Amino acid sequence: MAVSRRRNTATDSRHTTMHIHRQIDALRSALADAGRIAFVPTMGNLHAGHIALIEAAREHADCVVASIFVNRLQFAPNEDFDRYPRTFEADSAALSAAGAHQLFAPDEIALYPEPQRYQVVPDPDQADILEGHFRPGFFNGVATVVMKLFQIVRPDVALFGKKDFQQLMVVRNMVRQFAMPIQIIGHATLRDSDGLALSSRNGYLSAEQRAEAPRLHRQLQAVRAELSGGCQDWLGLEARAMAELSKHGWRPQYIAIRRRADLKSPALSDRELVVLGAAFLGGTRLIDNVEVDV
């Protein structure tokens, strides 16, 4: 299937025809002579953050491949796999308009024709903390599907949003440890004007929750300001930010000040830090992070 869109910006009048593939073999054939490939894996329900990844990908390659696949392996039984929004028509139109050349959108039978018994188990030091602590098995599911997609697409470069900071780190380390010839690029988080990080899950929020939601980012920024000002009472800062969220009806899971390089607790001499947070607002789990150089 092909979706055609005439791009119409002052800087780019290229006519892009995006081809949609449901089967692994069809995608592989289409990519046989594709030249340098940039890849953006997604679970669909796309927002401007995904589109920014596609636009950035075009700077790195001849051919931009996107995927849409809601990966059951990375959802726990009590999570939102079933209600995760499937918005294929809007997503494929947006990807085509952004200049993607190929879209891989397999169903579960095409990607997992038999139970996926061989899986990638990331380093527990990095995958069982923070997100992995609260979502056991999450990074096994992510690493397994990303490995499989990388084997299918064989990209030269792959782009991931920094909102999922730990995911980006796990993927980077997987690629390095398996000596995969893929450059991993982290792209800055896109935010609404009130600071809320764009996320497919923001759509679950009621109007009232949406108004409250930017508080997570504000708390992370408040911690960043304290760190920049020289405060090294990390536990105190984390506890105060969690308490502030709780006071406003959130159920925070963690606010954590970590070393950017490996997400371990920082030493007093560490300069490159990241403050990460995850919290429930009603039934919706939001995550965010801010980087800080102290």
Ligand code: PAF
């Ligand atoms: O970040 C996501 O949307 C997913 O975790 C990914 C990387 C597409 C794997 O399913």
